[in-house]
Amino acid sequence: MSDVARAAGVSIAVVSYALNGRPGVSAATRERVLRIADEFGWRPNAAASSLRTGxxxxxxxxxxxxxxxxxxxxxxxxxxxxxxxxxxxxxxxxxxxxxxxxxxxxxxxxxxxxxxxxxxxxxxxxxxxxxxxxxxxxxxxxxxxxxxxxxxxxxxxxxxEDEAYSRVGTYLVELGHREVAAVTASRALHRTRLRLEALTRVLDAVGGRLIHEATNATAEEAAATTRRLLTAPIPPSVIVLDSDQMAVAALNVARRLGLQVPWDLSIVAGSDSALCRLATPSITALPLPxxxxxxxxxxxxxxxxxxxxxxxxxxxxxxxxxxxxxxxxxx
Amino acid sequence: MSDVARAAGVSIAVVSYALNGRPGVSAATRERVLRIADEFGWRPNAAASSLRTGxxxxxxxxxxxxxxxxxxxxxxxxxxxxxxxxxxxxxxxxxxxxxxxxxxxxxxxxxxxxxxxxxxxxxxxxxxxxxxxxxxxxxxxxxxxxxxxxxxxxxxxxxxEDEAYSRVGTYLVELGHREVAAVTASRALHRTRLRLEALTRVLDAVGGRLIHEATNATAEEAAATTRRLLTAPIPPSVIVLDSDQMAVAALNVARRLGLQVPWDLSIVAGSDSALCRLATPSITALPLPxxxxxxxxxxxxxxxxxxxxxxxxxxxxxxxxxxxxxxxxxx
Incomplete structure (x- = not known):
């Protein structure tokens, strides 16, 4: 309580009043004391004692x-x-x-x-x-x-994932691919960064290039992005997509553009599922445990x-x- | 408490001891009293009072x-x-x-x-x-x-769903289909029964036939079941599957068997999604709100x-x- 009082700039009595829900403290002060008390890990006693064993x-x-x-x-x-x-x-x-x-x-x-x-x-x-x-x-x-x-x-x-995506990169590089596109979820996700770093590292070592497209991770955006990538002046020869659903969407876009997968375009899914296994052709994928x-x-x-x-x-x-x-x- | 005591065949004191976790009651009796008290809607007081407002x-x-x-x-x-x-x-x-x-x-x-x-x-x-x-x-x-x-x-x-599946049935019957297969989740699910009843009703009215296959609702079982249906002596001309994923799996099986969808086989998904819209051909589906x-x-x-x-x-x-x-x- 004294820690909370010091941090909130009020007396210990005010803290006690605020925490116990008693009158005599303004709503604003109570709110501030509760917030600071929360940060100190304070828990209402009644709830804590009833829940400790329950x-x-x-x-x-x-x-x-x-x-x-x-x-x-x-x-x-x-x-x-x-x-x-x-x-x-x-x-x-x-x-x-x-x-x-x-x-x-x-x-x-x-x-x-x-x-x-x-x-x-x-x-x-x-x-x-x-x-x-x-x-x-x-x-x-x-x-x-x-x-x-x-x-x-x-x-x-x-x-x-770092290692998993390094393996994907190495596998693709060994197949001769140098223009690899990654269609991912948000850049803000830590795992997106790890995946991109791993692919970039492998491609850099052989003078390859990673094209990155961030999406909202839906099948719809994966489809639209795949279309854009494949109709660009220098299309990638491989697209790596975050999920099984995104990869199935990409496969369908390629088919509609008259491309033969895998001969004209390789596709890799960042997570595996029955969808990948049952697609035609079946989709190369990373198992997601x-x-x-x-x-x-x-x-x-x-x-x-x-x-x-x-x-x-x-x-x-x-x-x-x-x-x-x-x-x-x-x- | 007296209701619980009567139902459990013990004294009110025993009920009180059991509910309050005090010693002097055998584990078996306590268990029985708690179970009966539960059925009467009893709640531990301490927890109830702390939770009522929390x-x-x-x-x-x-x-x-x-x-x-x-x-x-x-x-x-x-x-x-x-x-x-x-x-x-x-x-x-x-x-x-x-x-x-x-x-x-x-x-x-x-x-x-x-x-x-x-x-x-x-x-x-x-x-x-x-x-x-x-x-x-x-x-x-x-x-x-x-x-x-x-x-x-x-x-x-x-x-x-009853009405939704009646509409699916009517649509298929109007297209001339008479041998319709439904690949569903478990028969024990109430919604499976509603769906089957609706399809049966519509097909019966025109002398058609519903072939029902219950599965575990995975893409894998949907694929295996579709294969079995399509290689049977009298294959259906339509398959209605419970979900988008199951329908995509069925589409791939048909393709691998050399069948042209929709000309050799029609496919309907019982729930819609981007997977259905992006498939080739895109899959006729019921929206699932x-x-x-x-x-x-x-x-x-x-x-x-x-x-x-x-x-x-x-x-x-x-x-x-x-x-x-x-x-x-x-x-």
Missing amino acids: PRAAGLVLTREAGTGAHSTSFLDFASAVQEVVAERGFALLLQIVDSAEAAVATYRKWWAERRFDVMIVTDVLTQDPRVDALRRMRVPAAVLASPDVCQGLASVWLN SRELGTAMGRAVLAVLDGQPEYSWVELAGGVAVRGSTAPRSR | PRAAGLVLTREAGTGAHSTSFLDFASAVQEVVAERGFALLLQIVDSAEAAVATYRKWWAERRFDVMIVTDVLTQDPRVDALRRMRVPAAVLASPDVCQGLASVWLN SRELGTAMGRAVLAVLDGQPEYSWVELAGGVAVRGSTAPRSR
């Missing part, structure tokens, strides 16, 4: 932004696996879908003050992510789906609860599943 | 069974829209994914005893559904995504909270989006 939850606040879990079937595999692990301790998943990372932070703050969750899970991490910052400052137990270098000491579960990542995240949540706030786990990315949509460069 | 949640327990929301991207649109509406009152979504409808009932019981949610949302309703029964018996506020006739007086939000259903469900949750337990809303299904995958019967 309801327990892992929080998960998805952003509705393009390319996030809120738009992908694999998210349900992930969430389902997380949930299976944490259910061992009677935990449920408290889910909210909000518009932005900033809105997610507001939800963390509110839920934490109300003691609605025990550990927060963060997915779809941005290169500059206010959520990781805020959770660390609020000292809220959390586990992040991202490499430790962007987790600021929070528990981390990640897929080494959503269930495994979910299980690892569930274990990370339990580790954080058990006093290992800096728990870290790397899920090894599988190799490229080579199928009919990729071939040596023909021109 | 944390509020709509519960949603998905079953992992084939063909449910736990496997579909449109579920996220639905959940996101529900959540947007209930967030107005500070509600979050408490999500659990379990193996069966029976396991869902166990979760309801546990969460309700712990007072973890205010209203339960039920989706993927079965023809014989233990969840609707249990919620009604426990007198738990609930809203069900199904037509009122299977909701036993619980609030209901539904899509008139997931967001609209989610919004309606959010409103139903608020209506239940506001004392309208029997609230009912029907979301009108849109007409068939006719595209390149359907044509008049050629043989």
Whole structure:
């Protein structure tokens, strides 16, 4: 309380009044005290004592932004696996879908003050992510789906996409490709940056060129972008797309333009699924171990609860599943 | 307490001891008293008082069974829209994914005893559904995504799939088709039954025949089933599949068998998406208004909270989006 009083520039009595919801404090002051108290990790006592032995939850606040879990079937595999692990301790998943990372932070703050969750899970991490910052400052137990270098000491579960995309790049370069297009979700996503860096590194080494197009990660934008790339003066000989759905859309655009996949154009999907396997030709893809990542995240949540706030786990990315949509460069 | 004592065949003192977690009651008796108390709608006081003004949640327990929301991207649109509406009152979504409808009932019981949610949302309703029964018996506020006739007086939000599938059937019959195959999710799902009944009704009227194949609703099984149907002695001239992904899989199987869609085979998807629009040929589909259903469900949750337990809303299904995958019967 004295820390909060000092930070808020008020007396300890005012802090006590504000925290206990008693009259005699202005609404503005109460709001400010509660906000600062939240940052210090304060929790209402009544809720805390009733919840300590009772309801327990892992929080998960998805952003509705393009390319996030809120738009992908694999998210349900992930969430389902997380949930299976944490259910061992009677935990449920408290889910909210909000518009932005900033809105997610507001939800963390509110839920934490109300003691609605025990550990927060963060997915779809941005290169500059206010959520990781805020959770660390609020000292809220959390586990992040991202490499430790962007987790600021929070528990981390990640897929080494860097290595996976290096493998994709190397595979394409060995087939003779030098003009590679990457059609991705938002540039702001940390994983987009990792993927682009990996592809660029491999292409630079052989004097190749990466053409990058950021989209909202829908099949529609993937189709429109593919069309634009293929009708440009120097079209790429390969397009690597973030997801199975985007890759299927690209395959159809190529077909409509009269191009033969893989002879005129190679296509690679950044996540695998039945859609890739059943397409004609079937689509070369990177396996996305959503269930495994979910299980690892569930274990990370339990580790954080058990006093290992800096728990870290790397899920090894599988190799490229080579199928009919990729071939040596023909021109 | 006296009701519980009578039902459990114990004294009121024993009920009180059991409910308050005090010693002097055997584990078996405590368990039985808690179960019966749950059924009477009892809630632990401490949690109830802390939660009455604080944390509020709509519960949603998905079953992992084939063909449910736990496997579909449109579920996220639905959940996101529900959540947007209930967030107005500070509600979050408490999500659990379990193996069966029976396991869902166990979760309801546990969460309700712990007072973890205010209203339960039920989706993927079965023809014989233990969840609707249990919620009604426990007198738990609930809203069900199904037509009122299977909701036993619980609030209901539904899509008139019956009418939507009648329209699909009529459209196909008018094109001259008489041998129609429906490749669906589990027969146990209420919506599967509604769809089959609607198609059967229309086909019966013209002396046509419905061939039904139940699957686990994955693209893989849809592909295998399509192959089997198309290589049978009397293959259907149309296949109607439950989802966009299943329809795309069927389209690819037809292509690999050397069939020309729509001339040799017509294909209809029971839910629309970019995948259907971007396929070659594009796939005739029924729009699935997931967001609209989610919004309606959010409103139903608020209506239940506001004392309208029997609230009912029907979301009108849109007409068939006719595209390149359907044509008049050629043989």
